[in-house]
Amino acid sequence: MIDNSVEGLTARYGERWRWLAVATVVLGTMATVLSATVVNVALHDIMMEFGIRQGQVHWLATGFIAAMTTTMLASAWLLDRFGVRLTLGVAMAVFTVISLVGGFAESPEQLIAARIGQGAMAGLMQPMGMYLVFRIFPADRRGQAMGIYGMGVILAPALGPVLGGFLVDQFNWRYVMFAPAPVTLLGVWMAWRFLPLPRSRPAPYPFDLPGLLLLGATIALTLDTLTRMQAWPGQELRIVMQWALALGLLFAFVFRERTAKHPLVNLLLLRQPVFLFATLGAMALGLALFGSTYLIPLFVQTTLGFSATEAGLLMLPAGVVLGIVFPLSGRLADKRSARSLVLFGIAVFALSAVLFALTGQYAGFGWLVLWAVLGRIGIGFMLPALSTGALNPLPKEQLGAGSSTINFARQLGGALGVNVVxxxxxxxxxxxxxxxxxxxxxxxxxxxxxxxxAAVPVWKMRV
Incomplete structure (x- = not known):
């Protein structure tokens, strides 16, 4: 019988058990981000095979992110009820099965359903890394640990387009659905071996299912309405009614969270100015990360005639550079103002987007690579600083809710960003x-x- 108490793990592995635990949650994070990005280079082939337009195929990205965004907030309750070891292990196992089933989809609707299922499990998995880092590392080492953990967040978008391009060109698009399965299978085994059992658990409390349903309905209706706006003529009344209903659902969700004894979202956290401004910054980060990851491959394949492999290779140097920047920015986040690091990241990423807008059709492959590298450097400076700036002031009992809220904001920004793009x-x-x-x-x-x-709320962070 494996002793997975903190004492048992320390006895077997020494202090390095913390890094083994981080490596385990990195695999889960890599699988989620790999799945979110690997499909982007396959969108063109999927459109051709099923005879659908960009207005429908984007649901493969948007549906995944929307489902991830919705279920992400359930992670705090699952962590309190079952602990990180069981929650992450089961989520990765289910994710593996859905990925394999999705690879055999025979219609765009089946494929979108599989992507939504992947996203739902990914939403449970992704907050685990930030939560674990802030639980097992002291405050003066969290930036370094977040930098190492963040490499998983970064390597997956770097490798995803390259792997996806290779699989699409050498085999077919279905293999991009199979790609994350080996990663999550390994993650299930590592979770069983290296993740700690909780020292103690809070008293059982009910899960806020009404809140989750209201939130899911609000996000789904908002994204569907944005999609319908792509075919505005003849649907004006329906679109206006859907916007009104989405707004009503949002107000109902906020009312529920303010009155529930155990809410899905702890709105009191948003009364803390630093946490509120960091949450707004996280939404901008999500828009930057997922919006650009969706946009670059589609842009170069559709207008510049790049192959899927070439589109993936264009993104590779950006991911490698970001993997180098991330640990460095993580160390800086332990020593420097979070606000200054995030503002620098915003400026660099905005410059990258402007360069794509002004010169994208004229730039050669090397220049496009450079613009992508600049964007990823900006993201690399934003993520660790936002995390440490938001979560360091929180007491331990609020870290689960805080980490899930920050991740939720980032994913919501990504879902809205992809849809608006x-x-x-x-x-x-x-x-x-x-x-x-x-x-x-x-x-x-x-x-x-x-x-x-996003520089406006970030300027007000004061940390």
């Missing part, structure tokens, strides 16, 4: 059914403006 492209100029360069330029300008606006 897709909407901008769809409204842009087309030649037949294919978006022109001008449509993609408008999307890049939109991303740059949204990220730049």
């Amino acid at each position: 897709a909407l901008t492209i769809e409204f842009g100029e087309h030649q037949g059914s294919v978006p022109t360069v001008a449509a993609f330029e408008a999307a890049w300008w939109l991303v740059a403006v949204f990220v730049a606006l």
